[in-house]
Amino acid sequence: MEKKAFSELAKKIEAKEFVFTGELEPHRSIDLTEVKEWATTLKEIGKIIAANVTDNPRSDSAISSLVAAYLIQRDTGLECVYQLRVTDRNRLALVSDILGAGALGLKNILALAGDHTRVGTTPKAKPVFDLDSANLIDLIHRMVYEGKDLDGNEIHGPRPEINVGTAGGIMAEPLEMEVFKLKRKAKVGADFIQTQAVFDVNLAVRYLKAVKEVGIPTLIGIFPPRSYAQAEFFGKFVPGVIVPKEFMDDFKKMSEITDKAVRKEKIKEYNVNYFVDFIKEVRKEGAAGCHIMAVGYPDPIAPIIEGVIGK
Amino acid sequence: MIITKEKPIEEIYGFLEPFGSVLVVGCDSCTQPPRGLREAETYASLMEMAARVKGKEIKCEAITVVRQCCSEGVKEWIKPDGHEVILSMACGIGVQVLNEVFPEIPAFPAQNTVFVGWEEKREGIMYENCRACGDCLLGETGGICPRTRCAKGMMNGPCGGCIDGKCEIPVQLRNWRGEVVEEIKQDCGWYLIFNRLKAMKRLDLFEKYREPTDYSIWTNPRRI
Numbered sequence: 001m002e003k004k005a006f007s008e009l010a011k012k013i014e015a016k017e018f019v020f021t022g023e024l025e026p027h028r029s030i031d032l033t034e035v036k037e038w039a040t041t042l043k044e045i046g047k048i049i050a051a052n053v054t055d056n057p058r059s060d061s062a063i064s065s066l067v068a069a070y071l072i073q074r075d076t077g078l079e080c081v082y083q084l085r086v087t088d089r090n091r092l093a094l095v096s097d098i099l100g101a102g103a104l105g106l107k108n109i110l111a112l113a114g115d116h117t118r119v120g121t122t123p124k125a126k127p128v129f130d131l132d133s134a135n136l137i138d139l140i141h142r143m144v145y146e147g148k149d150l151d152g153n154e155i156h157g158p159r160p161e162i163n164v165g166t167a168g169g170i171m172a173e174p175l176e177m178e179v180f181k182l183k184r185k186a187k188v189g190a191d192f193i194q195t196q197a198v199f200d201v202n203l204a205v206r207y208l209k210a211v212k213e214v215g216i217p218t219l220i221g222i223f224p225p226r227s228y229a230q231a232e233f234f235g236k237f238v239p240g241v242i243v244p245k246e247f248m249d250d251f252k253k254m255s256e257i258t259d260k261a262v263r264k265e266k267i268k269e270y271n272v273n274y275f276v277d278f279i280k281e282v283r284k285e286g287a288a289g290c291h292i293m294a295v296g297y298p299d300p301i302a303p304i305i306e307g308v309i310g311k
Numbered sequence: 312m313i314i315t316k317e318k319p320i321e322e323i324y325g326f327l328e329p330f331g332s333v334l335v336v337g338c339d340s341c342t343q344p345p346r347g348l349r350e351a352e353t354y355a356s357l358m359e360m361a362a363r364v365k366g367k368e369i370k371c372e373a374i375t376v377v378r379q380c381c382s383e384g385v386k387e388w389i390k391p392d393g394h395e396v397i398l399s400m401a402c403g404i405g406v407q408v409l410n411e412v413f414p415e416i417p418a419f420p421a422q423n424t425v426f427v428g429w430e431e432k433r434e435g436i437m438y439e440n441c442r443a444c445g446d447c448l449l450g451e452t453g454g455i456c457p458r459t460r461c462a463k464g465m466m467n468g469p470c471g472g473c474i475d476g477k478c479e480i481p482v483q484l485r486n487w488r489g490e491v492v493e494e495i496k497q498d499c500g501w502y503l504i505f506n507r508l509k510a511m512k513r514l515d516l517f518e519k520y521r522e523p524t525d526y527s528i529w530t531n532p533r534r535i
Contacts, residue, residue, distance in 0.1 A: 087463075091523065113470040116462055116480045127463065134467035135523045150523065169471050177469070177505045177517075184467055184520040196471065239474050 001189060002145045007107030008079050009050040010163040010191055013217045019289030020305055021081065021194065021219060022051035026068040028061055035068065039076040041298045047305045050079040052110055052194070052291070056088060059120025066097055070104040081165065081194075082106045085114025090130035091139065095149050098140055102160020110165040110194060111136040133166060134184050140164045141189030168195035168211070168218060170203060171240040175210045182214040190216050194291045197223035197234065199243045201278045208285040217288035222278065224271035224304070226297040228255035247274070264299070271300040276307030283308065313341050313402045315422035318447065323354070324361040326419035326450045327369060327396055333358060334394040335421075336409070337375030338401035346400035346422065348375040354398065354421055371398075379405030385412050402427075403441030403449060403456060410454025410507070417511055419450045426533065436484065445528045451516050453507030458524065460500030466521040468501030476502040 005011040012019045022042040026035045042048045053072060055065035062068075069080040082101055089097065101109060113133040117125040131139065135150070142148050144162055147155045166185050172178035182193065193216050198204045204220050211218060225231040228251040235243035250270060257263040279290050292301055327333055335358070337351035355371035362369040376388040379401040385408055391397060397418035399406045409418035425445040442459050449456060458464045462472075462480040472479035481494040508517045 113463060113465065116472065118462075118480055129463045129465065130526065131523045132463065132465040132467050133470070134520060138520070138522075167471060172471075172473070173475065174505075177502070180505075180514065180518045181467070181469075183518055187520050239479060240471070 001187075003189070003191065004161075005163065005191075006144075006161040007050065007163045009081065009108055012049055013192055013288050018283055018287075018309060019049045019219065020047050021289065021291045022048045022301075023054070023291070023293045023295055024051045024068075024072060024080070025054045025057060025295050026063045026065070029063060032063070032068060032071055036072055036076055038296060038298075039072045039078045042301075043076055043078040045298070045302045045305065047309065048078070048292070048301075049289075050081050050108060052081040052083055055083040055085045055112065056114065056120070059087065059115040059117050059122065061121055066100055066104070066106075069101075069106055073106065079108070080106060081108040081110050083110045083112055084136065085112040086129055086131045086133060086136050087114030087117060087127055088125075090128050091135075091150060094131065094136060094139060095143070098143055098160055098162070099155070102143075102158075102162060107161060108163050108165065109140055110167065111140060111190075112167055134181075134188060137164050137166060137185055137190050138188035145189075163191040164189060165192045165194055166190045166216075168193040168207070168221075169240070170195040170198045170207045170221070171242065175207065178207075179210055179214060182211055182216060186214050186216050192216060192288065193218040195219065195221045197221045197238075197241055197293050199223075199234075199241070199247055201281050203242070204278070204282050204287075205285050208282060208287055212286060218286075219289040219291045220279075220282045220287050221291045221293055222275055223293045224275055224297065224300045225251065226267065226294070226299075228252055268299045268303075272303045272307060275300070275304045279304065279308045312343055312427075313424060313443070314426035315342050315344075315346065315402055315424050316445070318421060318423055318450075320357060320361060322450070323398065323419070323421050324358060327358055327398060328362075328365075328367070330396040331369055332394045333369055333371040333396050333398055334389075334391050334416075335371050335373045335398045336379065336389060336400060336405075336418075337373065338379045338399070338405050339375055340378030340380065340401075342400070342402055342405075342422075348373065351375055351400050354400065358398070375400075379408055382408055382412050385409065389413075391416050403443070403447055406447070406449045406454055407440050407456060410449075414507075414510070418454050420447045423447045425528070444524065446525060448521075451519070452504045453511060453513070453516075455500060455504045455507055457500050457504060460498075460503065464524070465501065466523060469499050469505075470501075473499035473502050 005014040053069040069082040073080040117127040147159045231251045335351040335355045337347040339347045351373035355373040402424040406420045424443045427443040478499045482497040483491045484493040
C-alpha cells in the first residue's frame with residue numbers, strides 16, 4: 001500500500017512527533033468571522049498542527065466544509081482537515097469535491113459516514129450513502145495514488161495530494177468489531193484515526209491497546225468542558241460518551257463556587273491537571289496525538305499542551 | 312411477484328464447499344421463474360457434480376415448501392436435522408427467514424433477487440429485509456442483509472451510530488395509510504452480522520472490505 005505524507009499533520013505523525021489537532025465548526029451562515037477568530041486562536045497557541053472543519057455536523061445544515069476549510073486555511077494559515085461525509089453526496093459529487101480540495105491546496109480529509117439525515121434539521125432529506133466511509137477512503141486513495149476514480153476513470157493532469165483520516169469509535173462495543181472495521185480501512189489506505197471525545201483514560205488506553213495491531217496512527221479525542229452544564233450535556237446527550245462519575249462530581253462542586261472569576265480559574269486548573277495526566281498516559285500507550293474538541297474555550301488548551309510536551 | 316436470477320454456480324458452490332451435507336430448499340410461492348422442487352433437485356445434482364469435479368464429495372437432499380417467507384410455516388415444514396448447511400432457492404426474504412429460524416445451520420442464497428412486483432397483502436407487521444437489489448450478499452453476511460437492515464445501507468458497517476448494538480435511527484412503524492404509528496428501537500444490522508459471523512467462525516468475512524453497491528440496476532422505471 002503506497003503512502004506519502006502530504007500535509008503538515010501527516011508529516012509530523014510520520015516523524016513520530018506527538019501532534020495536537022483542534023476543531024472548527026462553521027454554522028449555517030456565510031459569515032466565517034467567528035470561526036476564523038477561533039482558528040487564529042488555535043494557530044497562536046503554536047502547537048496545534050491542524051484543525052478539523054466539520055461537515056454538516058449532526059446533520060444540521062451548514063456552509064460547505066470545503067469552502068470553509070479553504071477560506072480558513074487561506075486567511076489564518078492554520079492547516080485544515082476537511083471533513084467530508086457520504087450522507088449528502090454520491091460518488092460523482094465526492095470526486096468533484098476531492099478534486100476541488102486538491103485544487104484549493106487542502107491536504108487532509110477526514111472521511112466520514114456522517115449522521116443520518118433523520119437526526120438533523122432536515123429530516124425529510126433523501127440520505128445518499130452511495131458510498132460508506134471505507135469506500136470514501138478507498139476513493140480518495142485511488143485518486144491520490146492511481147489518479148483514478150472507483151470506476152477507473154482517469155484524472156487529467158496532476159493528482160490531488162491528500163492524506164485521509166477516519167473516525168475512531170472509542171466506545172464501540174465489542175471493541176473487536178471496531179478493530180475489524182479499522183483493518184478494512186487500513187487496507188484501503190487510511191492514514192490516521194481521530195477518535196470521538198473520551199473522558200475516561202482507562203477507556204482510551206483500552207482502545208489504544210486493541211487497535212495497536214491495525215497500525216494506523218491514532219489521535220485520541222478530548223473535550224475539556226468549560227462548565228458543569230457542558231460536561232453534563234456530554235454525559236447525557238452525546239451517544240456513546242461516558243463521563244466518569246468522579247469527573248462529574250468534581251465539576252458539580254466547582255459549579256457551586258459563586259465568584260465567577262474564581263470558578264473559571266478553578267475549572268481551568270482542573271482541566272489542565274486532568275488532561276495533562278490523561279494525555280501523558282495515552283502517549284505512553286502509543287497514541288500519535290490528541291484531537292482537542294473544545295470549541296471556543298481556549299483557556300486550558302495552551303497549558304495542557306505545555307504540560308505534556310513543554311514550551 | 313418476486314423475480315430471481317440464479318447466482319453463478321461457482322459462487323454457490325463456494326458457499327457450500329466447506330460442508331458435507333446440504334439441504335436444498337425450494338419455494339413454491341411467488342418466486343418467478345419457479346424455484347420449487349424440480350429446481351431444487353436440479354441444483355442438488357449440480358452441486359454434487361461441482362464437488363466431484365473438484366475431487367470432493369457433498370451430499371444434497373432436495374425438498375420444497377409452500378413459502379419460505381413465513382417463520383412459523385418454515386419451523387413446521389423444514390426439519391434440517393442431519394444437514395450442515397441449507398441452500399435456499401427462494402428470494403432474499405426466504406434466506407433470511409431460514410437463517411433466523413435455524414441459527415445453528417447457515418443458509419445461503421442460490422439466487423439474486425432482482426425485482427419485487429406489487430402484491431397486495433395486509434397481514435400484521437411486514438419486515439422489508441429484502442429490497443431485490445439483484446446482487447445478493449446474504450452468503451457473505453451471515454444471512455442478514457446490510458442493504459435493508461442498516462439505516463445507511465453500509466457495505467462496511469457498522470457506523471458510529473451503533474450504540475449497545477442498537478441503531479441510532481428508530482424504525483418507523485406505519486399503518487396502511489403510510490402514517491407513522493410508532494417508532495421502535497431496532498438492532499444495528501451490522502452488529503447482528505458481526506455476532507452471526509462470529510458464531511459461524513467466519514469473522515474473515517466481516518473483515519473483508521466490500522466495494523460499493525452497483526446502483527445502475529436500480530434505475531427507474533424498471534421492467535422485466
